[in-house]
Structure formats: structure tokens, C-alpha cells
Amino acid sequence: MLPVQVASPDEFERAFEAIRTARVDAIRVGGSPFFVTHRQRIIEFAARERLPTIYWWRGFSDAGGLMSYGVDAVEMYRNAPTYVDKILKGAKPGDLPLEQPRKFELVINMKAAKTLGLTIPQSLLLRADHVIQ
Numbered sequence: 001m002l003p004v005q006v007a008s009p010d011e012f013e014r015a016f017e018a019i020r021t022a023r024v025d026a027i028r029v030g031g032s033p034f035f036v037t038h039r040q041r042i043i044e045f046a047a048r049e050r051l052p053t054i055y056w057w058r059g060f061s062d063a064g065g066l067m068s069y070g071v072d073a074v075e076m077y078r079n080a081p082t083y084v085d086k087i088l089k090g091a092k093p094g095d096l097p098l099e100q101p102r103k104f105e106l107v108i109n110m111k112a113a114k115t116l117g118l119t120i121p122q123s124l125l126l127r128a129d130h131v132i133q
Contacts, residue, residue: 002018002019002022002024004018004019006034006035007034009038012038012041012045016045016049019049019051020049024051025051025052026051026052026053026054027046027051027052027053027054028053028054028055029042029053029054029055029056029060030056031056031057031070035055035056036057036059039055039059039060039063039065040063040064042060042065043060043063043064043065046065046066047064047112047115047116050116050117051116052066052116052118053065053066053067054066054067054068054069055067055068055070056068056069056070057070057071057073058070058072058073058105058107058130061107061108061109061112061130061132062107062109062132064109064111064112065109065112066108066109066112066113066116066118067106067107067108067109067112068105068106068107069104069105069106069107070104070105071101071103071104071105072101072103072104072105072129075101075102075103076101079099083096105129105130106124106127106128106129106130107128107129107130107131107132108120108124108125108128108130108131108132109132110131110132110133111132111133
């Protein structure tokens with residue numbers, strides 16, 4: 001595994017070059033609002049370099065990335081008003097229990113798979129929550 005950290009837009013070229021030089025077989029993009037902001041740039045790099053990539057959030061697959069596996073953001077936001085209600089009724093935020101995500105989703109983008117020349121196994125497609133054609 002080649003851990004590559006990117007903290008600013010200027011560091012993308014160095015990170016992309018490190019990935020090219022190391023001749024990695026695939027990429028995993030971790031969770032960060034920074035990466036969401038620059039997702040198209042990351043997706044285009046992965047496609048240009050023909051690197052299968054898995055992302056932490058569905059928005060990447062919706063934007064053309066190969067696949068994503070992570071928390072279902074809609075489900076998380078759906079549960080947020082419960083906390084707001086408790087706080088508005090006087091509960092101290094620090095006293096509220098921390099909830100772990102209960103629902104994760106696997107999204108596969110078949111157009112991206114075709115572009116990369118990949119065949120997604122049927123067993124994986126059957127496990128996917130969403131398959132983008």
C-alpha cells in the first residue's frame with residue numbers, strides 16, 4: 001500500500017506522480033470534504049490512468065467513479081433531527097450517546113467499469129445496493 005496524503009490542491013500533482021511512479025494497481029480514496037470538493041479531478045485521474053478506484057461516498061460513483069462503499073448519508077441526515085430536538089429541549093450535547101452508522105451502501109458504476117475494461121463479478125453486483133448503468 002502506498003499512503004498518499006493530499007492537503008491542498010497544489011499537492012495533487014505530486015500525489016498523482018507518486019501514484020504513477022509506484023505503479024499501483026488500484027486506489028482507495030478516504031473520507032474528506034477536501035476530496036469531495038476535488039472529486040472530478042480525482043475521478044478523471046483514475047480513469048486516465050486506468051486505475052480501479054473505490055471511494056468512501058456514493059457521490060463519487062454518481063460522478064463517474066468506479067465504486068463506493070460507505071455510510072448512507074441520507075440515512076445519517078435523516079437521524080440528525082432527533083439530536084437537534086433533544087438539544088432544543090435542553091439536553092446537553094455531551095450527554096447524548098454517539099450513534100454509529102447503521103446502514104452502509106455499495107454502489108458500482110458499470111460505465112466506469114466498462115471504460116476500465118473490468119468485468120464486475122455477478123456475486124458483487126448482487127451485493128450492491130445500487131448499480132449505475
